[in-house]
Amino acid sequence: MNEPDLGATDPDRDPGVEEILRVRRQRGPVERSAPGPVAWFDVRRRGTGHFAFSLNRITGLGLVFYLYLHLAVLSQLLGGADAWNSFLQTATTPLFLGLDVLLVFGLLAHGLNGLRLALVGSGYVPNRQKALFWSLATFGAIILLYSAIHVFGADG
Amino acid sequence: MNGTRRFRVHRFDRDAGPATTQEFEVPVGEGTTVLEALRWIQLHRDPTLSLRHSCFHASCGTCGVRVNGKEGLACVTPVEREGGTVSVEPIANLPVLTDLVVDMAPFVERFPAPHPIVRGSEFIPGAQTPDDVEEYMRFEDCIECGLCLSACPVAATDDTYVGPAALAYAQRMLEDDRGDREALLDWADKDNAAWRCHAAFECTEACPSDVRPAQRIMALRKELRGRGKASERATTSLPATEEVG
Numbered sequence: 001m002n003e004p005d006l007g008a009t010d011p012d013r014d015p016g017v018e019e020i021l022r023v024r025r026q027r028g029p030v031e032r033s034a035p036g037p038v039a040w041f042d043v044r045r046r047g048t049g050h051f052a053f054s055l056n057r058i059t060g061l062g063l064v065f066y067l068y069l070h071l072a073v074l075s076q077l078l079g080g081a082d083a084w085n086s087f088l089q090t091a092t093t094p095l096f097l098g099l100d101v102l103l104v105f106g107l108l109a110h111g112l113n114g115l116r117l118a119l120v121g122s123g124y125v126p127n128r129q130k131a132l133f134w135s136l137a138t139f140g141a142i143i144l145l146y147s148a149i150h151v152f153g154a155d156g
Numbered sequence: 157m158n159g160t161r162r163f164r165v166h167r168f169d170r171d172a173g174p175a176t177t178q179e180f181e182v183p184v185g186e187g188t189t190v191l192e193a194l195r196w197i198q199l200h201r202d203p204t205l206s207l208r209h210s211c212f213h214a215s216c217g218t219c220g221v222r223v224n225g226k227e228g229l230a231c232v233t234p235v236e237r238e239g240g241t242v243s244v245e246p247i248a249n250l251p252v253l254t255d256l257v258v259d260m261a262p263f264v265e266r267f268p269a270p271h272p273i274v275r276g277s278e279f280i281p282g283a284q285t286p287d288d289v290e291e292y293m294r295f296e297d298c299i300e301c302g303l304c305l306s307a308c309p310v311a312a313t314d315d316t317y318v319g320p321a322a323l324a325y326a327q328r329m330l331e332d333d334r335g336d337r338e339a340l341l342d343w344a345d346k347d348n349a350a351w352r353c354h355a356a357f358e359c360t361e362a363c364p365s366d367v368r369p370a371q372r373i374m375a376l377r378k379e380l381r382g383r384g385k386a387s388e389r390a391t392t393s394l395p396a397t398e399e400v401g
Contacts, residue, residue, distance in 0.1 A: 017316050017348075027259045028170065028251035032312050033225065039312035045226040046307075049357025049370070053309060121355050123378025126371040129357055 048130045052113050059110040066103060097151050104147045112136040158185045161235055163193060165205065166245040168252050175252070177243075178202070184235045190244060191219050191230035194256070206255035214364055217299030220247045220306070221256055227303040227362040247306035249315070263302045266322040268329075268343040298324065298367045304359035316348040320359035320369035323350055327372040330379055341383055350376050 034042040041054045076087045090096060116132045119125050125132065160181045168175040180201050182193045191209055198205050209219040212231045219230040222245040224238050235242060250258040304320040311317050326344050330337060344350040350373060359369040 027262065028253055029168070029175065030251050030315070031166070031175075031246055031248050033222070033248045033306070033309075034312070037313055040309050042225075045224065046358060047361040049355065049361070050309060053354055053356035117355055121374055121377060122381070123374045123376075126374035127368075129355070129370075 048133050052116070052133055055109055056113050056117075059106040059113075062106045063110060066106070094152075100151050101144070101148045104151075105144055108140040108144055112140045158183075160184065161193070162241045163197065164241050164243045165194070165197065165256070166252075167205075167255050168246075169254060179241075186236065188235045189231055190221065190223055190228075190233040190235060190238075190242065193235055193242070194230060194244065206253075206257050208257050215299060217301030217364075220301040220303045221245065222247060222306065227307045229301060229303070229364050232364070247302050249305050249308070249311045249319075250302060258302070260300070260302060263305060263319070263321070264300070266305075266318040268322065268326050268340055297365045298328075299365050301364065303362040303364065304367075304369050307358040307362035309356050309358060310352055310354050314348070314352065317352045318349050320353070320373065321367075323353070323376055324359075324367055324369035324372040327376040327379070330376070341380060344376055345380050345383070350380055353377075 033039045040057055043051050043054050073087065073091075076084050113133075113136070116129065116136055119132060120129045161184050163180045163182050164177050165180065166175060167178050180197050182196050184193060191207075191212065194205065194207050195209075198207070207219065207221075207230070209231060210216040211218075214229050214232045217229070220227065221230050222228075222243075223230070223233050224243050225245075227247060230244070244256065246252050246256045246258050250260065250262055253259050298321060300321065302321070304324075305311050308317070308320055311319050323344060326340050329340055353370070353373045355370065355374070357370040360371060363369060
């Protein structure tokens with residue numbers, strides 16, 4: 001097969017992304033474990049690391065969504081004191097308090113997993129990623145429980 | 157466990173349109189492997205079923221497939237471990253040539269050049285033994301089966317990613333102080349190389365040879381971060397016997 005060298009024999013040659021993709025895809029259909037980014041979230045029969053990888057993406061997307069939601073909520077202030085107070089009444093219903101706890105979960109999961117990735121990815125504890133995951137998950141669960149009691153306690 | 161099991165096998169013939177699946181009832185007993193079942197299908201039901209295999213004992217790396225979605229070497233994957241219908245698909249993220257056979261060329265060409273094989277260094281008198289390397293782990297431990305690339309969630313969406321095996325190989329070369337150190341680090345210090353890994357560790361989970369590609373990629377990153385600060389420092393090594401946590 002007469003194909004361009006992608007660097008296997010000539011390390012100085014940089015074929016570029018487009019050429020790499022063209023050559024790699026012309027040989028036949030490529031099977032995927034799941035279509036596109038769905039593969040990121042398909043944790044069936046996968047390990048702890050993949051679960052953490054998926055959770056990080058889900059919580060990351062959730063936190064980005066929350067950022068914009070937060071800005072939208074703050075814009076209620078433009079409607080004056082009555083509009084804001086009306087919103088606060090809604091925000092202290094059990095449903096919204098539950099969403100607050102979900103937010104804390106997202107922050108904890110993303111933040112603590114980020115810490116794990118920093119420690120593992122730095123090469124200092126590459127063989128302890130599972131132990132780190134479960135240690136930080138336990139720590140996060142305690143913080144989440146405390147937060148949930150505080151959030152719902154404040155309401156009551 | 158004696159009886160029959162239903163196998164759902166991926167079929168693809170580039171002259172016959174898109175890929176399909178075909179089901180077979182296969183007699184199995186205790187200890188029957190997926191490869192044995194596939195060979196039974198070849199011998200008794202459909203001789204056109206294409207699969208690749210050689211050694212039957214997990215050392216050649218040619219019979220890598222996905223069994224019920226999980227990567228494994230068919231020759232050492234027992235059927236009894238799988239529940240229900242046993243789905244057999246080619247490994248992911250590489251072009252399928254036919255049925256269960258993938259083109260390994262895109263896998264091999266990901267490796268940094270040159271691609272020498274580190275052989276039996278423990279038998280070479282006077283072989284280098286850096287202080288921080290407890291024992292040699294031969295590169296042959298990587299059987300180049302491609303399971304790591306198949307399991308990697310990053311490779312599932314990025315065909316430019318060089319993948320776990322090639323990065324593990326580069327780190328192994330650095331650890332053994334072979335090859336052009338700066339060239340290897342230059343090769344690894346790219347967006348589609350060491351920095352593209354997102355530490356899902358599925359490559360290590362899938363690896364049938366305990367190469368631990370993910371841990372090697374992390375060690376490689378450590379090398380890259382330290383680059384220029386202490387160019388003369390010893391290379392990072394992975395304790396060969398440490399349990400993966």
